[in-house]
Amino acid sequence: MIRQENCKIVSNKQIAKNIFEMVLVGELSAEMKQAGQFVHVKVADGFDPLLRRPISIASINEGSFTIVYRRQGKGTSLLAGKSTGMTVDVLGPLGNGFPVDEAKPGQTAILVGGGVGVPPMYELAKQLARKGANVMTIIGFQSAHDVFYEKELAEFGEVYVATVDGSYGKKGFVTDVLDGLALEADFVFACGPTPMLRAIENRNDARKTYLSLEERMGCGIGACFACVCHTKEDPQGYTYKKVCSDGPVFQAGEVVI
């Protein structure tokens, strides 16, 4: 069930260049089930910024949860400035996450995260590993300063890192890593920039591929129709999916990205 709660900040620290990890205590963590769901955070009490910010859930724990966000504009800068003990107005959990239940013990899942698309991969890796699936993660960043969660993800399987400038890991994109590995997988789960998701969708690396989309949102619950996308079967027509409430995770080929 969706709840609105003033969650207490347990910690809020920088973990890479402009990347912050915030741990929040809240009863709504009990409602969080799927990796890939998100919360809608009110970053300021006043009118500016007015709207909430959709932020993916990086980790679900007993009584608490972790979000990871990039300090980019006014809203996320305000969030980055908050300290332990303060509270944040959180609405969630929202959306439908990755279908972890589809993975069977012994099956292989490749997790692909790009930039601020990496955080949901942590909870996903945790849940898949708990199910007995073999997890391999490929994460991509601009440069060495941007890399985070490599060690954390390594708890659940092999991790490969790509940086665009080659300052850490393999030079290039996550798809360059995939090219080099030539893997056979049961699942690919991906979250990151749209060009990365398109590239993943155009590959056939697995039996099933699921992609987590990002779009500017108004309400986050499906009422405002700000984040709609066309379906692949009806790319110019009237059938649609809402990224916030039908997604953000869709199977590859389901919607136009």
Added chain:
Amino acid sequence: MSSLSIQLPGLNLKNPVMPASGCFGFGREFSQLYDLSLLGAIMVKATTPEPRFGNPTPRVAETPGGMLNAIGLQNPGLEKVLTEELPWLDQFDVPIIANIAGSTEDDYVKVAEQLSKAPNVNALELNISCPNVKTGGIAFGTDPEMAKALTRKVKEVSEVPVYVKLSPNVSDIVKIARAVEDGGADGITMINTLLGMRIELATGQPILANKTGGLSGPSVKPVAIRMIYEVSQHVSIPIIGMGGIQSAEDVIEFFLAGASAAAVGTQNFVDPFVCPKIIEELPEYLAKLGAEHISELTGRSWKKNERLAYYRP
């Protein structure tokens, strides 16, 4: 009688607070959060004869104290609204105001005729003020003669009272208000969004795919208050006021300006529980003003011979 109940043409409201059209879908999403029967009414999303996908994304952009949207009247079309959305809403004890839109006069007439026959539609809201569609919408709402003629045509076919939603994107809103009253409107809803734009510094391009969008949120409230203050003194039909309402205090201000009910738009996105919160808080604010019934407040800002107790926060 409750201190909040209001009688308006076609509408027997438990309280004067309702979500504004376009900010609440057809209620399904918000029904997961609270009982929709708590609301005074629901103004459902605009319906056009055929389904519409709306504009390309991005469809929203933020501004200090506001938001720009260019959704483009996305809706499932008349048939689905009649067969799926309205019957679903019937489970709630709440009046429904159906917002109707179209590209041509015939579109409006068709949708009005059919939606007004739906058993749980209590009133129509004639949307002649959407700034985000190329044809119809605002074109009808900025020309007094066109607004009047369309209101008259819709009134001829509608089996329920008709409220006309006015655009603030005009130089003389009183003229438009009088025109729709002459056309037979039973009420006015105002204001729709203000046409606006934002440009992204990084790209030098408009943020919205549609380039322009409708500004809403607390930043438009003074415009709405001014326009309701002006219009309410020049028409004899009731006004449902909207534009940046965030709190019970805002609702009171709209009443003082001349509104007889209030709709909440953008704030539903910021705080999805805002409508029930305002409904709960209103009686306390009425008591502070020494008012027994909320309708006593309508137009008090210009009814000079009727003084209220000083408001003490």
